[in-house]
Amino acid sequence: MMLNSEDLDKLAQALELTREGELACDGCFEELDRFVEMELAGLDAAAGLPLVRDHLDKCGDCREEYQALLGALRAEQGWMPIRLIWARLRRFLLSERSPG
Protein backbone atom coordinates (compact mmCIF):
# COMPACT_ATOMS: atom_id res chain seq x y z
CA MET A 1 0.00 0.00 0.00
CA MET A 2 1.41 3.35 -1.05
CA LEU A 3 0.80 6.30 1.23
CA ASN A 4 1.49 9.93 0.62
CA SER A 5 1.83 12.67 3.22
CA GLU A 6 -1.84 13.51 3.22
CA ASP A 7 -2.76 9.84 3.75
CA LEU A 8 -0.33 9.57 6.63
CA ASP A 9 -1.66 12.66 8.35
CA LYS A 10 -5.20 11.33 8.10
CA LEU A 11 -4.16 7.90 9.32
CA ALA A 12 -2.11 9.15 12.25
CA GLN A 13 -4.91 11.46 13.38
CA ALA A 14 -7.44 8.64 13.06
CA LEU A 15 -5.21 6.33 15.10
CA GLU A 16 -4.81 8.91 17.83
CA LEU A 17 -8.61 9.11 18.16
CA THR A 18 -9.13 5.35 18.07
CA ARG A 19 -10.71 3.81 21.17
CA GLU A 20 -11.38 0.18 22.03
CA GLY A 21 -15.15 0.51 22.45
CA GLU A 22 -16.50 2.62 19.62
CA LEU A 23 -20.12 2.80 18.57
CA ALA A 24 -20.78 1.74 14.98
CA CYS A 25 -23.32 3.42 12.68
CA ASP A 26 -26.39 1.46 13.78
CA GLY A 27 -25.74 2.25 17.44
CA CYS A 28 -25.31 5.92 16.67
CA PHE A 29 -28.50 6.01 14.58
CA GLU A 30 -30.43 4.39 17.43
CA GLU A 31 -29.55 7.30 19.78
CA LEU A 32 -29.38 10.18 17.30
CA ASP A 33 -32.89 11.54 17.91
CA ARG A 34 -32.25 11.67 21.65
CA PHE A 35 -28.81 13.25 21.08
CA VAL A 36 -30.17 16.00 18.85
CA GLU A 37 -33.04 16.83 21.21
CA MET A 38 -30.58 17.13 24.07
CA GLU A 39 -28.55 19.61 22.06
CA LEU A 40 -31.61 21.62 21.12
CA ALA A 41 -32.62 21.75 24.78
CA GLY A 42 -29.23 23.28 25.60
CA LEU A 43 -28.03 20.19 27.45
CA ASP A 44 -24.54 18.70 27.15
CA ALA A 45 -25.39 15.93 24.71
CA ALA A 46 -21.72 14.94 24.32
CA ALA A 47 -21.47 14.33 28.06
CA GLY A 48 -24.77 12.46 28.15
CA LEU A 49 -24.06 10.30 25.11
CA PRO A 50 -20.26 10.39 24.68
CA LEU A 51 -20.11 7.38 22.36
CA VAL A 52 -22.51 9.11 19.96
CA ARG A 53 -20.38 12.27 19.97
CA ASP A 54 -17.27 10.15 19.40
CA HIS A 55 -18.87 8.35 16.45
CA LEU A 56 -20.05 11.61 14.89
CA ASP A 57 -16.47 12.92 15.11
CA LYS A 58 -15.26 9.89 13.16
CA CYS A 59 -18.00 9.01 10.68
CA GLY A 60 -18.67 11.44 7.84
CA ASP A 61 -21.93 9.80 6.78
CA CYS A 62 -23.46 9.92 10.26
CA ARG A 63 -22.16 13.43 10.89
CA GLU A 64 -23.81 14.68 7.70
CA GLU A 65 -27.15 13.17 8.73
CA TYR A 66 -26.83 14.54 12.26
CA GLN A 67 -26.26 18.06 10.89
CA ALA A 68 -29.25 17.68 8.57
CA LEU A 69 -31.52 16.53 11.39
CA LEU A 70 -30.33 19.31 13.68
CA GLY A 71 -30.98 21.85 10.91
CA ALA A 72 -34.47 20.51 10.27
CA LEU A 73 -35.42 20.64 13.96
CA ARG A 74 -33.97 24.11 14.48
CA ALA A 75 -35.99 25.37 11.53
CA GLU A 76 -39.08 23.74 13.00
CA GLN A 77 -38.52 25.56 16.28
CA GLY A 78 -38.27 28.81 14.39
CA TRP A 79 -41.36 28.01 12.34
CA MET A 80 -43.65 27.22 15.26
CA PRO A 81 -43.70 30.68 16.91
CA ILE A 82 -44.67 32.35 13.62
CA ARG A 83 -47.62 30.00 13.27
CA LEU A 84 -48.75 30.75 16.81
CA ILE A 85 -48.40 34.49 16.25
CA TRP A 86 -50.57 34.18 13.14
CA ALA A 87 -53.19 32.17 15.06
CA ARG A 88 -53.37 34.86 17.74
CA LEU A 89 -53.58 37.64 15.15
CA ARG A 90 -56.37 35.84 13.39
CA ARG A 91 -58.34 35.45 16.62
CA PHE A 92 -57.82 39.15 17.35
CA LEU A 93 -59.00 40.19 13.91
CA LEU A 94 -62.07 37.93 14.12
CA SER A 95 -62.99 39.33 17.55
CA GLU A 96 -62.59 42.90 16.20
CA ARG A 97 -65.06 42.16 13.37
CA SER A 98 -67.77 40.79 15.69
CA PRO A 99 -68.13 43.23 18.58
CA GLY A 100 -70.43 42.65 21.60
Add this chain to the structure above:
Amino acid sequence: MKERTNEEWLSELRGSERDRTIGDLRAVIVRGLKTTFVGRVRGLNETAEDFAQDALIRVLNNLDSFRGESRFTTWAQKIAVRVAYTELRRRRWRDVSLQEVIERHEGGGREPTVLEDRASSPERETARKTMVETLQRFINEELTERQREAMIAVMFEGIPLEEAARRMETNRNALYKLLHDARRKLKKRIEAEGLSPAEVLEAIGEG
Protein backbone atom coordinates in the same frame (compact mmCIF):
# COMPACT_ATOMS: atom_id res chain seq x y z
CA MET B 1 -51.68 21.17 12.21
CA LYS B 2 -52.95 19.52 15.34
CA GLU B 3 -50.41 19.20 18.16
CA ARG B 4 -50.02 15.59 19.25
CA THR B 5 -48.32 13.69 22.03
CA ASN B 6 -46.23 10.66 21.13
CA GLU B 7 -49.04 8.41 22.27
CA GLU B 8 -51.54 10.23 20.05
CA TRP B 9 -49.28 9.93 17.02
CA LEU B 10 -48.86 6.21 17.56
CA SER B 11 -52.49 5.46 18.28
CA GLU B 12 -53.77 7.51 15.33
CA LEU B 13 -51.24 6.04 12.91
CA ARG B 14 -52.34 2.57 13.97
CA GLY B 15 -56.01 3.46 13.87
CA SER B 16 -58.56 3.01 11.16
CA GLU B 17 -58.80 6.71 10.28
CA ARG B 18 -55.14 7.42 9.94
CA ASP B 19 -55.11 9.24 6.61
CA ARG B 20 -55.22 12.71 8.12
CA THR B 21 -52.47 11.81 10.60
CA ILE B 22 -50.32 10.41 7.81
CA GLY B 23 -50.87 13.65 5.91
CA ASP B 24 -49.75 15.70 8.89
CA LEU B 25 -46.67 13.54 9.38
CA ARG B 26 -45.83 13.83 5.71
CA ALA B 27 -46.01 17.62 6.00
CA VAL B 28 -43.59 17.58 8.94
CA ILE B 29 -41.16 15.37 7.04
CA VAL B 30 -41.34 17.38 3.81
CA ARG B 31 -40.78 20.64 5.67
CA GLY B 32 -37.76 19.18 7.47
CA LEU B 33 -36.21 17.76 4.31
CA LYS B 34 -36.69 20.99 2.38
CA THR B 35 -34.78 22.81 5.11
CA THR B 36 -31.85 20.43 4.85
CA PHE B 37 -31.83 20.50 1.05
CA VAL B 38 -31.72 24.29 0.58
CA GLY B 39 -28.68 25.09 -1.56
CA ARG B 40 -27.87 21.44 -1.95
CA VAL B 41 -30.50 19.78 -4.09
CA ARG B 42 -32.09 20.87 -7.36
CA GLY B 43 -35.80 20.25 -7.84
CA LEU B 44 -36.22 20.71 -4.12
CA ASN B 45 -39.98 20.30 -3.83
CA GLU B 46 -40.24 17.22 -5.98
CA THR B 47 -37.30 15.52 -4.33
CA ALA B 48 -38.48 16.20 -0.80
CA GLU B 49 -41.93 14.79 -1.64
CA ASP B 50 -40.42 11.62 -3.13
CA PHE B 51 -38.18 11.03 -0.16
CA ALA B 52 -41.01 11.79 2.26
CA GLN B 53 -43.09 9.04 0.71
CA ASP B 54 -40.29 6.47 1.11
CA ALA B 55 -39.63 7.66 4.63
CA LEU B 56 -43.30 7.42 5.59
CA ILE B 57 -43.40 3.81 4.51
CA ARG B 58 -40.37 3.04 6.64
CA VAL B 59 -41.80 4.91 9.63
CA LEU B 60 -45.15 3.13 9.41
CA ASN B 61 -43.47 -0.26 9.08
CA ASN B 62 -41.33 0.40 12.16
CA LEU B 63 -43.73 2.02 14.63
CA ASP B 64 -43.08 -0.79 17.12
CA SER B 65 -39.41 0.17 17.30
CA PHE B 66 -40.10 3.72 18.52
CA ARG B 67 -38.88 3.78 22.12
CA GLY B 68 -40.44 7.06 23.20
CA GLU B 69 -37.10 8.57 24.23
CA SER B 70 -37.61 11.57 21.96
CA ARG B 71 -40.52 13.28 20.23
CA PHE B 72 -42.15 11.02 17.69
CA THR B 73 -41.66 13.62 14.96
CA THR B 74 -37.92 13.81 15.75
CA TRP B 75 -37.65 10.04 15.40
CA ALA B 76 -39.59 10.13 12.13
CA GLN B 77 -37.44 12.94 10.75
CA LYS B 78 -34.32 11.00 11.67
CA ILE B 79 -35.55 8.16 9.49
CA ALA B 80 -36.43 10.59 6.70
CA VAL B 81 -32.96 12.15 6.73
CA ARG B 82 -31.40 8.67 6.56
CA VAL B 83 -33.60 7.70 3.59
CA ALA B 84 -32.92 10.97 1.78
CA TYR B 85 -29.17 11.14 2.31
CA THR B 86 -28.68 7.50 1.39
CA GLU B 87 -30.30 8.17 -1.97
CA LEU B 88 -28.51 11.51 -2.49
CA ARG B 89 -25.15 9.83 -1.92
CA ARG B 90 -26.06 6.99 -4.24
CA ARG B 91 -26.88 9.48 -7.00
CA ARG B 92 -23.82 11.60 -6.44
CA TRP B 93 -21.39 8.68 -6.40
CA ARG B 94 -23.02 6.34 -8.89
CA ASP B 95 -20.37 6.79 -11.57
CA VAL B 96 -17.45 6.17 -9.23
CA SER B 97 -15.82 2.75 -9.45
CA LEU B 98 -14.19 1.49 -6.27
CA GLN B 99 -11.66 -0.54 -8.20
CA GLU B 100 -10.58 2.45 -10.26
CA VAL B 101 -10.25 4.61 -7.15
CA ILE B 102 -8.06 1.99 -5.46
CA GLU B 103 -5.94 1.38 -8.55
CA ARG B 104 -5.48 5.10 -9.02
CA HIS B 105 -4.43 5.44 -5.40
CA GLU B 106 -1.94 2.60 -5.67
CA GLY B 107 -0.49 3.25 -9.03
CA GLY B 108 -1.05 6.58 -10.66
CA GLY B 109 2.11 8.58 -9.94
CA ARG B 110 1.43 9.17 -6.27
CA GLU B 111 4.50 10.06 -4.29
CA PRO B 112 4.70 7.61 -1.39
CA THR B 113 7.32 9.38 0.61
CA VAL B 114 8.17 12.87 1.73
CA LEU B 115 7.20 16.01 -0.10
CA GLU B 116 10.18 18.04 -1.29
CA ASP B 117 8.42 21.30 -0.62
CA ARG B 118 8.31 20.73 3.15
CA ALA B 119 11.11 22.68 4.77
CA SER B 120 12.86 20.41 7.27
CA SER B 121 16.29 19.26 8.34
CA PRO B 122 17.95 16.16 6.80
CA GLU B 123 17.66 14.39 10.15
CA ARG B 124 13.96 15.09 10.35
CA GLU B 125 13.49 13.95 6.76
CA THR B 126 15.23 10.68 7.55
CA ALA B 127 13.10 10.15 10.64
CA ARG B 128 10.02 10.91 8.63
CA LYS B 129 10.96 8.53 5.83
CA THR B 130 11.65 5.78 8.35
CA MET B 131 8.27 6.33 10.00
CA VAL B 132 6.50 6.25 6.65
CA GLU B 133 8.17 2.98 5.70
CA THR B 134 7.40 1.54 9.14
CA LEU B 135 3.73 2.47 8.90
CA GLN B 136 3.45 1.00 5.44
CA ARG B 137 5.00 -2.22 6.68
CA PHE B 138 2.58 -2.36 9.61
CA ILE B 139 -0.34 -1.84 7.26
CA ASN B 140 0.81 -4.66 4.99
CA GLU B 141 1.48 -7.01 7.91
CA GLU B 142 -1.48 -6.28 10.17
CA LEU B 143 -4.41 -5.58 7.86
CA THR B 144 -6.40 -7.79 5.51
CA GLU B 145 -6.70 -6.90 1.84
CA ARG B 146 -10.29 -5.87 2.47
CA GLN B 147 -9.25 -3.57 5.30
CA ARG B 148 -6.60 -1.93 3.15
CA GLU B 149 -9.10 -1.35 0.34
CA ALA B 150 -11.64 0.10 2.76
CA MET B 151 -9.01 2.37 4.24
CA ILE B 152 -8.04 3.70 0.81
CA ALA B 153 -11.65 4.21 -0.28
CA VAL B 154 -13.07 5.78 2.87
CA MET B 155 -10.19 7.27 4.80
CA PHE B 156 -7.93 8.48 2.01
CA GLU B 157 -10.18 8.97 -1.02
CA GLY B 158 -13.23 10.24 0.88
CA ILE B 159 -15.82 7.87 -0.56
CA PRO B 160 -18.84 7.86 1.78
CA LEU B 161 -18.92 4.81 4.04
CA GLU B 162 -22.30 3.76 2.67
CA GLU B 163 -21.14 3.94 -0.95
CA ALA B 164 -17.94 2.02 -0.25
CA ALA B 165 -19.99 -0.58 1.64
CA ARG B 166 -22.36 -0.97 -1.31
CA ARG B 167 -19.46 -1.65 -3.65
CA MET B 168 -17.85 -4.06 -1.20
CA GLU B 169 -21.15 -5.95 -0.84
CA THR B 170 -21.56 -5.18 2.80
CA ASN B 171 -23.39 -2.57 4.87
CA ARG B 172 -22.27 0.65 6.45
CA ASN B 173 -22.32 -0.67 10.00
CA ALA B 174 -20.18 -3.67 9.14
CA LEU B 175 -17.74 -1.52 7.19
CA TYR B 176 -17.36 0.90 10.10
CA LYS B 177 -16.51 -2.09 12.31
CA LEU B 178 -14.03 -3.39 9.73
CA LEU B 179 -12.26 -0.02 9.68
CA HIS B 180 -12.41 0.28 13.46
CA ASP B 181 -10.74 -3.13 13.72
CA ALA B 182 -8.07 -1.97 11.26
CA ARG B 183 -7.39 1.16 13.30
CA ARG B 184 -7.26 -0.82 16.52
CA LYS B 185 -4.75 -3.31 15.07
CA LEU B 186 -2.49 -0.57 13.76
CA LYS B 187 -2.65 1.34 17.00
CA LYS B 188 -1.77 -1.81 18.97
CA ARG B 189 1.13 -2.56 16.67
CA ILE B 190 2.49 0.96 16.95
CA GLU B 191 2.22 0.80 20.74
CA ALA B 192 3.85 -2.66 20.77
CA GLU B 193 6.81 -1.09 19.00
CA GLY B 194 7.11 1.41 21.82
CA LEU B 195 5.48 4.36 20.02
CA SER B 196 2.23 6.25 20.31
CA PRO B 197 0.00 7.65 17.56
CA ALA B 198 0.92 11.14 18.81
CA GLU B 199 4.59 10.38 18.24
CA VAL B 200 3.79 9.06 14.77
CA LEU B 201 1.91 12.26 14.03
CA GLU B 202 4.86 14.28 15.30
CA ALA B 203 7.35 12.32 13.20
CA ILE B 204 5.44 12.69 9.94
CA GLY B 205 4.39 16.27 10.62
CA GLU B 206 5.89 19.55 9.50
CA GLY B 207 9.61 20.01 10.13
